[in-house]
Amino acid sequence: MKNFELIDxxxxxxxxxxxxxxxxxxxxxxxxxxxxxxxxxxxxxxxQDIFLKLYSSLSSFDRRAAFTTWLYRIAINTSLNFLRRKRxxxxxxxxxxxxxxxxxxxxxxxxxxxxxxxxxxxxxxxGLPKNQRLAFVLTKYEELSQKKVAEIMNxxxxxxxxxxxxxxxxxRKKLSAAVGFxxxxxxxxxxxxxxxxxxx
Amino acid sequence: xxxxxxxxxxxxAFIETERSITANPFLSTRIMASIEGKKRxxxxxxxxxxxxxxxxxxxxxxxxxxxxxxxxxxxQIKNDHATIIFMNDDKMEHxxxxxxxxxx
Numbered sequence: 001m002k003n004f005e006l007i008d009x010x011x012x013x014x015x016x017x018x019x020x021x022x023x024x025x026x027x028x029x030x031x032x033x034x035x036x037x038x039x040x041x042x043x044x045x046x047x048q049d050i051f052l053k054l055y056s057s058l059s060s061f062d063r064r065a066a067f068t069t070w071l072y073r074i075a076i077n078t079s080l081n082f083l084r085r086k087r088x089x090x091x092x093x094x095x096x097x098x099x100x101x102x103x104x105x106x107x108x109x110x111x112x113x114x115x116x117x118x119x120x121x122x123x124x125x126x127g128l129p130k131n132q133r134l135a136f137v138l139t140k141y142e143e144l145s146q147k148k149v150a151e152i153m154n155x156x157x158x159x160x161x162x163x164x165x166x167x168x169x170x171x172r173k174k175l176s177a178a179v180g181f182x183x184x185x186x187x188x189x190x191x192x193x194x195x196x197x198x199x200x
Numbered sequence: 201x202x203x204x205x206x207x208x209x210x211x212x213a214f215i216e217t218e219r220s221i222t223a224n225p226f227l228s229t230r231i232m233a234s235i236e237g238k239k240r241x242x243x244x245x246x247x248x249x250x251x252x253x254x255x256x257x258x259x260x261x262x263x264x265x266x267x268x269x270x271x272x273x274x275x276q277i278k279n280d281h282a283t284i285i286f287m288n289d290d291k292m293e294h295x296x297x298x299x300x301x302x303x304x
Binding site for chain 2: 015018019022023027030035038040043044047048051055117122140141168171176
């Protein structure tokens with residue numbers, strides 16, 4: 001069954017076909033959402049919102065555009081709205097994780113190192129300008145073609161190429177600044193530890 | 201000092217880690233359940249005109265109740281009055297009886 005046939009069937013009241021529609025696209029949409037939110041629980045919550053929105057606005061779908069383009073747009077808008085709403089909540093969660101990792105477990109430092117590396121990349125991606133971030137997530141996480149990304153973002157293919165390039169450069173800059181800082185911090189920490197061991 | 205390639209590798213590794221995260225296999229079931237829940241909720245809600253009609257009905261019922269109560273009260277008074285007027289006083293001693301000197 002093609003998308004349009006499935007949509008017609010859902011609009012006729014066949015809900016089983018809506019479940020089929022969800023199964024067809026859930027992994028694609030999930031990758032985009034996780035690329036924007038970087039958190040599984042949040043992504044699942046947003047996925048629910050996305051498909052609820054899709055279900056309620058299915059009758060207003062303009063068939064001149066591709067269904068997937070429309071669906072990706074709903075997913076992006078819902079994820080960005082979620083991020084806006086949850087900004088404070090994210091702050092508190094991050095604070096909690098910092099305190100969790102301050103405990104004296106044997107592997108804490110290794111975990112923290114790995115975690116902090118991921119956190120740095122996550123913050124670097126989140127810190128990108130909106131359009132660069134969207135182009136980057138759609139091409140890197142979902143591996144969509146530039147043509148498709150341009151369609152979703154309502155821009156030209158050339159603009160998408162530029163956005164991805166700029167996103168990569170910005171990420172490299174942000175990471176070199178952050179990782180450089182991290183390296184200095186670690187070397188300082190090591191020096192202090194060495195001094196301590198010399199004293200005793 | 202890390203090179204440009206190192207950063208690219210770091211980013212690629214991070215993206216691969218995030219891409220390997222999969223959604224809950226029961227996500228579609230959960231979504232369908234929430235759609236059902238939403239539908240049921242919508243059924244519970246009445247449209248505005250129904251709410252207005254309902255409120256008007258309640259107001260009318262209260263007003264009718266008050267009216268009926270006050271009607272009952274006045275008829276009671278009237279009935280009492282009627283009892284006085286139409287009281288069967290055949291068996292009562294006539295007042296005239298005392299006025300007549302012959303019977304003194």
